[in-house]
Amino acid sequence: MTEDENINLVFAIGALVLVASALFSRRIGFAELVRNILAWGAIFALFIVGFSYQREILAVWSRVSGEMTGANEQMVVGDTLRIRQSADGHFWVEAKVNTLPVRFLIDSGATTTAMTLRTAEQAGIKISESPFPVVLVTANGSVEAQRGTIQSLQVGPMIAKDLPVVVAEEFGDSNVIGMNFLSKLGSWRVEGAEMVLEPPARVPVE
Structure with missing residues (x-):
């Protein structure tokens, strides 16, 4: 990863930590807590994939948009x-x-x-x-x-x-x-x- 990508990843991890802290500080049921953790975990995984493969994703998007628009x-x-x-x-x-x-x-x-x-x-x-x-x-x-x-x-x-x-x-x-x-x-x-x-x-x- 480049320096900018590393910085963005640090911000993403920090955001996830804040969200996790907020979830644990709330008085909610165990089942809802698990659902929230899984949901935010999936979002975090998407962030990781996006940061790791952003060039490939942009290349695919360029090709698909080119096909659609000619x-x-x-x-x-x-x-x-x-x-x-x-x-x-x-x-x-x-x-x-x-x-x-x-x-x-x-x-x-x-x-x-x-x-x-x-x-x-x-x-x-x-x-x-x-x-x-x-x-x-x-x-x-x-x-x-x-x-x-x-x-x-x-x-x-x-x-x-x-x-x-x-x-x-x-x-x-x-x-x-x-x-x-x-x-x-x-x-x-x-x-x-x-x-x-x-x-x-x-x-x-x-």
Whole structure:
């Protein structure tokens, strides 16, 4: 324990001694006295646990509150982006497509980055008008998508310029970062419940 923690523990013990003295000075029945002693003993035990494991408790609270609010899912450390695994088991990242904030699922099984038609239009993506769409096989069947180009995709401190993307209305609300972005990085890996993205030697990614 630190010096501050020791001081707090001394105050807690002192408070317990005062409470015990007050209990014994009162004229109450033996059964009630035992109940009061057990209750205050439990409170004291909670104080001990709180003082001994306060860092661990704060870490757990931070993680739980992050899950509930969606905050603290990603953190930039230098030029590295660390993304915490979400409750659904996936890795989600808040990125910027041109200037539009967009939430992406990172999927190493996807060859190309994909966006919904509505999000692509809001971000000002250049979408091909070719009459020959790209046919993609998804978990929900085949989807016809149009090719496009993201002028600027920023993920943490990393920026990709003129990144190919496929766009389709059938993607619903799912935007996916695929291998055509991940392969441009210096490295990417999963460490426990975190995904770590590292830029190449030269930034921005081109």
